[in-house]
Amino acid sequence: MANRAKDAAARGCNRNARLKALYGKLEELDLAPYWAVQNAREDHEEDGQVLKGRRAQPFIWKYADIEPLLYEAAELITMDDSERRSIVLVNPGMAPVRATVSTLYTAYRLNDPREIMPPHRHSINAVRIGLTGTQNFTGVEGEPITFGPGDLVLTPADAWHNHGNHGDDFAVNVSVLDLPLSEVLNAASFEHDYREEEDGKLVSRCQQSARYSDDYSHKAYGYGGLKPRFLDHKRGTGWHSPMYVYRWSRTRELLESYRDHDGSPWDAIQVEYTNPVTGRTVYPTMTFFGQLLRPGERTLPQQQNASQVVFPFHGSGHSIIGGKRFDWEPFDAVAAPGGEWYEHVNGSNSEDAILFVVSDEPTLKTLGFYRRQGKTKSGEIVALD
Ligand SMILES: [Fe+2]
Secondary structure (H helix, E strand, O other): OHHHHHHHHHHHHOHHHHHHHHHHHHHHOOOOOOOOOOOOOOOOOHHHHHHOOOOOOOEEEOHHHHHHHHHHHHHHOOOOOOOOOEEEOOOOOOOOOOOOOOOOEEEEEEEOOOEEOOOEEEOOOEEEEEEEOOOEEEEEOOEEEEEOEOOEEEEOOOOOEEEEEOOOOOEEEEEEEOHHHHHHOOOOOEEOOOEEEEOOEEEEOOOOOOOOOOOHHHHHHOOOOOOOOOOOOOOOOOOOOOOOEEOHHHHHHHHHHOOOOOOEOOOEEEEEOEOOOOOOEOOOOOEEEEEEEOOOOEOOOEEEOOOEEEEEEEOOEEEEEOOEEEEEOOOOEEEEOOOOEEEEEEOOOOOOEEEEEEEOHHHHHHHOOOOEEEEOOOOOEEEOO
């Protein structure tokens, strides 16, 4: 007993010096003391340190801010300087990691008239959504796709693709990639040397030869409930939709046809893009929704651990995410990180508001992490899904 007291006294005497030495030794060996919290963290949440303090925040990027910068960049950076003339949305909670929410990466791009970039491919799944211009171009594995506002174009993992613009006007599009997720999984890789066979030899090419008709995706998959039996529906890795372009006109038409339906109190009239062969999500990592908020409509608050990037596409309104209000207009981008309560409001009593939403929900569902709950009108919290 006496010895114990003596030990404790001795420990107390030089505890600070010994702790300092211990922390130094741990750091030297790339180890960390779980019990010690960083002074910078006011919440003293030890588990938060596993995330190195990076956590996506609710945030909005205004297209009115981005658009002039796209034109400025287009003047200063030519294709000869860099093919990667995109502007990336970096969530302030994730910086310097280039992520819009923890799993998703978003970038806006302005293409000069008649500009076509050389093909490349990567292990990352990506989409392009047309914002302005009707002649945006993406070639995907030999399918030449020309697209306009609201059209969704897939460039799946490992699919060779090249982007550009066939029009005489500038064209803006936005891309969303599962890049931060694939980086966490150490699964991101890129290739730039595109080759095609010529006289029995593989030669480098800066353009993809068309191997499919420009209406291939629509012809093969645009007739819901009917599937041509003689086509090979395993395109690319087979883990994604074989339909490489989803036209906005069809999404708009479907939303419109449900205008008089009650819809969901938490999601209003929301439709999900699906793989026409399996009925599952377009990608195993990301899913996409079109969402109609009718004049004056306001969704009830909900909370889920899937992270979303919301692109208002038509109309104006606001969202409340994590208690903060974000006023939006067409082509803005809003980060709704998992874990935050959120609700969307159409600010007009006469005009529709339409949102295009990207979510990492399939990843969370596959891994068994997905949780969603909502508040009822009376404020009661109920499990959703
Ligand atoms: Fe790409």
